[in-house]
Amino acid sequence: MSALRVYSDPFQHAAIAAAVVAPLGRDAMGTAVAAALVIDVDHAVAARSVRIRATTGLDRRPRTHSAVTALAAGAAVWLAAGRVQGWAAFAGLVSHLLHDAGDRAAPTPVLWPFAPARQLGRRRQVAGTALLALGSLALSRAVAGASSAPSAAGADGAGASARRRTA
Numbered sequence: 001m002s003a004l005r006v007y008s009d010p011f012q013h014a015a016i017a018a019a020v021v022a023p024l025g026r027d028a029m030g031t032a033v034a035a036a037l038v039i040d041v042d043h044a045v046a047a048r049s050v051r052i053r054a055t056t057g058l059d060r061r062p063r064t065h066s067a068v069t070a071l072a073a074g075a076a077v078w079l080a081a082g083r084v085q086g087w088a089a090f091a092g093l094v095s096h097l098l099h100d101a102g103d104r105a106a107p108t109p110v111l112w113p114f115a116p117a118r119q120l121g122r123r124r125q126v127a128g129t130a131l132l133a134l135g136s137l138a139l140s141r142a143v144a145g146a147s148s149a150p151s152a153a154g155a156d157g158a159g160a161s162a163r164r165r166t167a
């Protein structure tokens with residue numbers, strides 16, 4: 001485990017998370033990047049140390065590196081801040097899990113508790129990441145369609161940004 005990998009990973013996670021929700025705009029990108037960075041705090045908790053050597057010396061990634069975490073966090077953010085932010089948190093976390101599961105380092109419990117931790121490989125990472133980007137594209141179209149329809153004005157997209165401006 002080289003020092004280069006340790007220090008470049010947060011940037012890779014942030015860049016990938018921002019890319020997969022780019023169609024949804026800057027607020028969504030900020031949410032996705034934050035989610036993709038915050039989840040690696042669990043490495044430090046699991047190792048009971050923030051020292052780099054301890055945090056990267058785990059023989060498997062912590063159980064919070066699971067789709068269950070991504071779903072729970074996405075649902076919580078959706079309820080608190082709307083579907084665009086909820087999707088952004090979910091997509092940012094899943095992009096992180098896929099990236100972690102795409103290397104040859106410690107096994108990643110993506111499907112825990114339903115399946116044991118294992119790596120998925122770069123090919124599946126690329127496919128899964130592309131699906132997330134397509135999901136963002138579809139959601140951005142749905143939001144644009146909803147906010148241009150008179151009956152739905154203020155329901156989600158326009159209403160959410162208006163609330164943010166006044167907050």
Ligand SMILES: [Zn+2]
Nearest residue numbers: 039040096100
């Ligand atoms: Zn990670």
